[in-house]
Amino acid sequence: MKKQVDSFREKLESVEHLSWLGLFKELSEGPHKPSPFYHKRTLRKTREEVEHVREKFLQMRQVSEEVRQYLKTPTFDNWQWEDAEIMVLLQVMYTDLDFIATFNIEPEVLQHFLFEVYRRYNNIPFHNFKHCFCVTQMMYGLIWMTDLRSKIDSIELLTMLTSAVCHDLDHTGYNNAYQINARTELALRYNDISPLENHHSAVAFEILEKTESNIFRNLAMEQYKRIREGIIKCILATDMTRHNEILNKFKSILPVFDFNNKDHKDVLMMILIKVSDISNEARPMEVAEPWLDCLLQEFYNQSDMEKLEGLPVTPFMDRDKVTKPSSQTGFIRFVLLPLFIELANLFPCLEQHIVDPVRKALDYYMEMEKALEREKLNRTQNEKATKSKESPAGPQTGPDPQPASGQASSKTVTK
Numbered sequence: 001m002k003k004q005v006d007s008f009r010e011k012l013e014s015v016e017h018l019s020w021l022g023l024f025k026e027l028s029e030g031p032h033k034p035s036p037f038y039h040k041r042t043l044r045k046t047r048e049e050v051e052h053v054r055e056k057f058l059q060m061r062q063v064s065e066e067v068r069q070y071l072k073t074p075t076f077d078n079w080q081w082e083d084a085e086i087m088v089l090l091q092v093m094y095t096d097l098d099f100i101a102t103f104n105i106e107p108e109v110l111q112h113f114l115f116e117v118y119r120r121y122n123n124i125p126f127h128n129f130k131h132c133f134c135v136t137q138m139m140y141g142l143i144w145m146t147d148l149r150s151k152i153d154s155i156e157l158l159t160m161l162t163s164a165v166c167h168d169l170d171h172t173g174y175n176n177a178y179q180i181n182a183r184t185e186l187a188l189r190y191n192d193i194s195p196l197e198n199h200h201s202a203v204a205f206e207i208l209e210k211t212e213s214n215i216f217r218n219l220a221m222e223q224y225k226r227i228r229e230g231i232i233k234c235i236l237a238t239d240m241t242r243h244n245e246i247l248n249k250f251k252s253i254l255p256v257f258d259f260n261n262k263d264h265k266d267v268l269m270m271i272l273i274k275v276s277d278i279s280n281e282a283r284p285m286e287v288a289e290p291w292l293d294c295l296l297q298e299f300y301n302q303s304d305m306e307k308l309e310g311l312p313v314t315p316f317m318d319r320d321k322v323t324k325p326s327s328q329t330g331f332i333r334f335v336l337l338p339l340f341i342e343l344a345n346l347f348p349c350l351e352q353h354i355v356d357p358v359r360k361a362l363d364y365y366m367e368m369e370k371a372l373e374r375e376k377l378n379r380t381q382n383e384k385a386t387k388s389k390e391s392p393a394g395p396q397t398g399p400d401p402q403p404a405s406g407q408a409s410s411k412t413v414t415k
Ligand SMILES: Nc1nc2c(ncn2[C@@H]2O[C@@H]3COP(=O)(O)O[C@H]3[C@H]2O)c(=O)[nH]1
Pocket: 127, 175, 238, 239, 240, 277, 278, 279, 280, 281, 292, 295, 327, 328, 331
């Protein structure tokens, strides 16, 4: 158990922002300053940065058959690949789903499109180009695992993959609540209605408006209309304030789900992008845990900014209230599992691929939570013991209060 606590401690300590927890490190004085990383000028990628990546991307060769197969699985490890390689992997997805041939997409246009997409994801901890890739890769995996190609048409598949690619374009690292409370340009433009998701979708179509990066340029007018409607619908569905609305709709059609019914397929597409968007915990722990560190870093930056600007502080982002395990146990229990289980009701094979790993992640974070509680309790008792030794009246003679966990208190007092 000691080993387990040490390993959790090591992980916690490795997250700079978690030193606030006060369990293992000294608290710094005064309010936390928001990271300079968040300065608006450093948010966007620099010209040098994108040019360097573009050159690398264009020089890259195709990937091996082994990687092509691995790319279809939810165990894929994004951390092994740099941005230029990720663009190649995205290209492989379009090729292996036969989109290039079916929709007559010129390779240079696809490259241009992917490069513009890469360029318009910002340098922020979580909602960045690697997140775009993970969401798209999970969507790609889901398409193969559920054999969706035999159930829905290619326009719908192209809509789903491209929605995933574009779903967080130009995210600035501050969520809708912040946008609305801070009355940002986006909130004003979109009248507080899903400002971010509306923006992501608008940026996607800005990229697609340019002929050289319009992967849909050889589509018939009717096909383009369908795809545009579908992408807007999918991207807007990623606003988590609509979570229950969409999940309840899906639950209500599940008993009579029909792959020939457009309304049913529309809801399924929204569910699939939602599942992909929040699927990190369905991945192997070595892949998922660094993502949680990134997410918390972005959360803490937002709550720091909210405190600094006197705005309402988003509770689940507050570094004074949230820890890694507390953030995950609730999210997995109340958001992830109920959503993933419903999708697995339609596609039972997903139980093994995405539901089981999420259950394991829940066990892992529950253990971490317990270990932290025990550690905190021991620490409090140690502090009390030290204080009583140091007090002029000498050590107190009364019994120590029993620890909640039932552990022997003498163990910590005598240490
Ligand atoms: N606590 C927690 N929240 C998550 C996780 N993955 C996604 N989310 C939240 O789910 C949201 C999905 O939409 P956003 O990308 O706006 O922001 C995301 C996060 O707020 C996770 O692993 N843990």
